[in-house]
Amino acid sequence: MKQERVHVIAGNVFAISDAQGDVEVDLQAPVGLFSFDTRFLSRWVLTVDGERLNALSRDDMTYFETRFFLVPGTASHYVDADVSVIRHRSIDDSYNERLTVLNHAPHPAELTVRMEIAADFADISEFGQPARRSVAVTADSAGRQLLLRYERERFGRETAVTSTAPVDVDEHGMTFRIRVEPGGQWETDLHAAMIMPGESGRDLRADLNSHRQHVRVDMRRDLADWLDHAPELVAARGGLTATYRGSLADLAALRYAPLANVGRVPVGGLPWAMDLHGRDSIITCLQTMAFTPELTPATLRMLAMLQGSQLDDEHDEEPGKILARFSYGESAAFGDLPTALYYGAADTTPLFVVLLDEYERWSGDADLVRELRHPARMALDWIDEYGDLTGDGYLRYQRRNERNGVVNQCWKDSPDAITDRQGRQPASPRATCELQGYAYDAKRRGARLAREFWGDPAYADRLEREAAQLKERFNRDFWLADREYYALALEPDGQPVDALSSNIGHLLWSGIVDEDRAGAIAAHLVGPRLFSGWGVRTFATGQLPYNPVGSHLGAVWPSDNALIAAGLRHYRCDAQAARIAEGIFDMAQLLRGPVPEVIAGYERDLTRYPVQLPAAGRPQSWSSGALLMLLGTLLGLRPSGDNLLVNPALPEGFGRIELLDIPGRWGRSDAYGRDRSAAGRGRRARLR
Numbered sequence: 220m221k222q223e224r225v226h227v228i229a230g231n232v233f234a235i236s237d238a239q240g241d242v243e244v245d246l247q248a249p250v251g252l253f254s255f256d257t258r259f260l261s262r263w264v265l266t267v268d269g270e271r272l273n274a275l276s277r278d279d280m281t282y283f284e285t286r287f288f289l290v291p292g293t294a295s296h297y298v299d300a301d302v303s304v305i306r307h308r309s310i311d312d313s314y315n316e317r318l319t320v321l322n323h324a325p326h327p328a329e330l331t332v333r334m335e336i337a338a339d340f341a342d343i344s345e346f347g348q349p350a351r352r353s354v355a356v357t358a359d360s361a362g363r364q365l366l367l368r369y370e371r372e373r374f375g376r377e378t379a380v381t382s383t384a385p386v387d388v389d390e391h392g393m394t395f396r397i398r399v400e401p402g403g404q405w406e407t408d409l410h411a412a413m414i415m416p417g418e419s420g421r422d423l424r425a426d427l428n429s430h431r432q433h434v435r436v437d438m439r440r441d442l443a444d445w446l447d448h449a450p451e452l453v454a455a456r457g458g459l460t461a462t463y464r465g466s467l468a469d470l471a472a473l474r475y476a477p478l479a480n481v482g483r484v485p486v487g488g489l490p491w492a493m494d495l496h497g498r499d500s501i502i503t504c505l506q507t508m509a510f511t512p513e514l515t516p517a518t519l520r521m522l523a524m525l526q527g528s529q530l531d532d533e534h535d536e537e538p539g540k541i542l543a544r545f546s547y548g549e550s551a552a553f554g555d556l557p558t559a560l561y562y563g564a565a566d567t568t569p570l571f572v573v574l575l576d577e578y579e580r581w582s583g584d585a586d587l588v589r590e591l592r593h594p595a596r597m598a599l600d601w602i603d604e605y606g607d608l609t610g611d612g613y614l615r616y617q618r619r620n621e622r623n624g625v626v627n628q629c630w631k632d633s634p635d636a637i638t639d640r641q642g643r644q645p646a647s648p649r650a651t652c653e654l655q656g657y658a659y660d661a662k663r664r665g666a667r668l669a670r671e672f673w674g675d676p677a678y679a680d681r682l683e684r685e686a687a688q689l690k691e692r693f694n695r696d697f698w699l700a701d702r703e704y705y706a707l708a709l710e711p712d713g714q715p716v717d718a719l720s721s722n723i724g725h726l727l728w729s730g731i732v733d734e735d736r737a738g739a740i741a742a743h744l745v746g747p748r749l750f751s752g753w754g755v756r757t758f759a760t761g762q763l764p765y766n767p768v769g770s771h772l773g774a775v776w777p778s779d780n781a782l783i784a785a786g787l788r789h790y791r792c793d794a795q796a797a798r799i800a801e802g803i804f805d806m807a808q809l810l811r812g813p814v815p816e817v818i819a820g821y822e823r824d825l826t827r828y829p830v831q832l833p834a835a836g837r838p839q840s841w842s843s844g845a846l847l848m849l850l851g852t853l854l855g856l857r858p859s860g861d862n863l864l865v866n867p868a869l870p871e872g873f874g875r876i877e878l879l880d881i882p883g884r885w886g887r888s889d890a891y892g893r894d895r896s897a898a899g900r901g902r903r904a905r906l907r
Contacts, residue, residue, distance in 0.1 A: 228473070229472070235490065242261065246347050259338055265304070269333075273291070274289055283309055286307045301322065330399065331397075442471050465812070467847075473485050485504070488836045509847070515582075534559075535625075556623060565606060579672075613709060616629065637708055652708060702717070721755045727741075730789060738792070767819045767820035775819070778844070778845045781848040788852050793868035806818060815831055867890075874894060876891070
């Protein structure tokens with residue numbers, strides 16, 4: 220059986236342990252305490268009198284706090300233990316664990332409590348094959364501290380573990396020799412500080428308890444404020460409100476403040492993307508605009524600040540290009556991987572412009588549009604100057620870094636994701652269909668910004684003209700008339716890559732599809748080859764490369780489906796959008812907990828339960844955001860000037876839903892909707 224994993228998260232700091240709270244290196248999973256792509260604890264194992272502990276129960280209190288209830292010895296159906304242990308773990312800017320030992324015997328208990336401690340300072344990119352590092356260890360029993368330090372030239376990382384109780388410290392851990400009276404308890408607070416260059420080597424034990432209580436209260440208050448500021452959902456469907464609030468809490472967990480002082484932005488998700496990923500952050504902001512719009516300004520400013528400014532083959536950087544990934548680990552610092560600042564994505568740049576325009580439509584924040592005028596225009600210029608690699612007017616990608624750059628620089632970024640029906644991969648540079656939709660949408664939106672905020676009507680006219688030409692050209696060259704769908708991509712010579720994929724749903728979202736073809740696209744998206752019953756597969760059945768457990772060759776992504784459903788409603792395909800939304804909500808409520816990044820594409824009637832993939836991350840920002848976007852799509856939320864328009868189209872049997880206090884330029888507004896089987900169809904927005 221697969222070992223259960225337990226995590227606590229605070230921004231891009233996270234800890235993953237087993238069900239007892241112990242941490243041991245596992246080559247199959249990134250277990251340990253991580254921050255900024257580095258593992259600061261690789262061993263954290265608790266014993267009592269030399270015995271490992273067995274879990275009785277666990278209380279997952281919040282995303283940053285959990286408690287383990289344990290007893291020494293091996294597991295059995297009936298445990299009659301004289302001693303029990305509570306591990307109360309929390310995480311903030313540091314890792315904290317309160318150990319409480321309780322004596323249930325009628326006589327005193329003399330016990331040896333030990334915590335084995337080690338740090339290998341592995342880079343998370345080394346998962347499966349962590350390099351051996353020379354770690355300096357300083358054991359200080361008098362100071363109640365174990366210091367582990369790793370240095371490589373200018374790169375340094377330290378873990379400082381301290382205890383509030385007297386302790387014997389050696390190079391491999393901490394030992395407590397304690398006496399607990401009958402019915403009594405003993406406790407200590409362990410604190411692991413993660414130190415990077417420039418941080419003080421102060422006495423980390425000083426004011427430890429007050430620091431932990433202060434930070435924890437702040438985090439609880441921050442979570443409460445986050446939930447209070449988001450719209451309130453009232454739903455007739457059982458469990459939907461809890462699922463909604465769970466997604467909000469997961470989004471709160473995945474916010475972090477980069478080294479730049481621009482506010483908190485969403486990271487990609489646990490465990491592989493706990494840093495800034497441009498695509499994930501932009502999509503998450505677009506998904507959550509009606510719910511948590513405060514994520515967007517910080518994200519836009521951060522991406523603008525890191526926008527490409529030069530030609531750099533190693534990092535796939537070009538002037539105007541928006542970042543793909545911003546990493547902090549050792550591999551990035553020394554160029555072993557090009558991820559310190561990596562620009563290998565062709566979609567982030569047009570989507571940056573889309574996000575800027577969408578935020579203004581919802582918020583009315585004209586100042587931000589003016590502030591980011593130069594980065595937005597650089598992004599628009601990049602589409603044609605660097606994105607059109609063959610001169611045919613299509614946005615394409617081809618990696619500059621031939622050594623270890625990303626091959627497929629679109630959202631389906633696995634190496635084998637872009638393929639035709641027979642499994643043949645096209646030559647580069649590749650023009651995937653959804654990139655053309657993003658470019659079209661960016662030009663249209665950029666034209667609005669230029670005309671209304673930048674005072675440049677001539678530039679606006681040019682962008683609108685280019686968008687119209689792109690739409691006409693696209694509908695001519697990508698359309699496969701005999702199959703009635705758009706090609707996945709074009710090869711350099713203009714030959715279509717004829718695979719049927721979920722990418723066609725993104726075309727609806729962007730608006731590039733001709734009206735008379737939308738019905739055919741909608742039929743494919745909910746037809747048996749693409750729709751699994753849980754959602755739209757990335758790649759249709761009946762094609763040679765199809766694989767239901769292939770990430771981009773048949774699996775189902777909630778984030779993908781959220782954009783598809785929004786696109787279907789854009790073209791008034793309401794029933795199809797509702798069907799997709801219902802499948803994703805069914806999946807989320809059956810699995811409970813954080814919405815997974817991806818599930819297998821098996822037919823729902825075959826498995827009757829969503830099949831999770833081992834490599835799929837949970838929680839993921841754009842998976843949690845997908846549920847919010849789907850709610851907005853079902854309600855038909857859309858800003859129009861200073862008003863919020865509501866046009867609900869709910870699945871049969873969904874009942875009534877109310878979304879209260881939706882933020883926007885109108886202040887706060889409520890939206891109501893009910894499915895057609897209810898008495899009448901609700902359609903209402905009310906300003907508050």
